Amino acid sequence: NAGVTQTPKFQVLKTGQSMTLQCAQDMNHEYMSWYRQDPGMGLRLIHYSVGAGITDQGEVPNGYNVSRSTTEDFPLRLLSAAPSQTSVYFCASNSHGGNYGYTFGSGTRLTVV
Amino acid sequence: KQEVTQIPAALSVPEGENLVLNCSFTDSAIYNLQWFRQDPGKGLTSLLLIQSSQREQTSGRLNASLDKSSGRSTLYIAASQPGDSATYLCAVDRGSTLGRLYFGRGTQLTVWP
Numbered sequence: 001n002a003g004v005t006q007t008p009k010f011q012v013l014k015t016g017q018s019m020t021l022q023c024a025q026d027m028n029h030e031y032m033s034w035y036r037q038d039p040g041m042g043l044r045l046i047h048y049s050v051g052a053g054i055t056d057q058g059e060v061p062n063g064y065n066v067s068r069s070t071t072e073d074f075p076l077r078l079l080s081a082a083p084s085q086t087s088v089y090f091c092a093s094n095s096h097g098g099n100y101g102y103t104f105g106s107g108t109r110l111t112v113v
Numbered sequence: 114k115q116e117v118t119q120i121p122a123a124l125s126v127p128e129g130e131n132l133v134l135n136c137s138f139t140d141s142a143i144y145n146l147q148w149f150r151q152d153p154g155k156g157l158t159s160l161l162l163i164q165s166s167q168r169e170q171t172s173g174r175l176n177a178s179l180d181k182s183s184g185r186s187t188l189y190i191a192a193s194q195p196g197d198s199a200t201y202l203c204a205v206d207r208g209s210t211l212g213r214l215y216f217g218r219g220t221q222l223t224v225w226p
Contacts, residue, residue, distance in 0.1 A: 043214075107155075
């Protein structure tokens, strides 16, 4: 199984540009979520989804947009990139009542200049 | 709001020592507790998952325990090796807010030969 796939692995953006970070899972998991990881801050939740068509905000949602049109995909959109969004982004998935815990993607390292 | 704390923040030990990493959480109404390992510049690798009805889980030299009533979990690493050097993260899956994890900031472990 591929698990959770994130693309791209690295990205450099200029301030004000927009882009979409892709996340796909092939495990038929209902739950998907996006975190950002910054030095000294730990992992912070951006947005999450408990199923297709359902999304909710986490602790740091400003400047990000999500949608969940299929079970497999949960893209994260940066509307107008800012240097404060320089971070490593992780996508995760899990099944409702799952006994194996959350599976994480390998991350996207984003730099905004 | 669920808060997760990990102690110590950093630990440096010689090879061969038995280690205990601590995790505490403020809301005992959790569904699962999951321990992850993260190597520098890499993603999160799941080590152990403890369901709320369980008291401990074991995998090789790793043993994790859970005491829901006191809001505590410990990760025990037996006979530590330099290859165990990494950051260890504790995360809880809160029963009332499905679809997301609450993370501690991690314990950075260095095992020297």
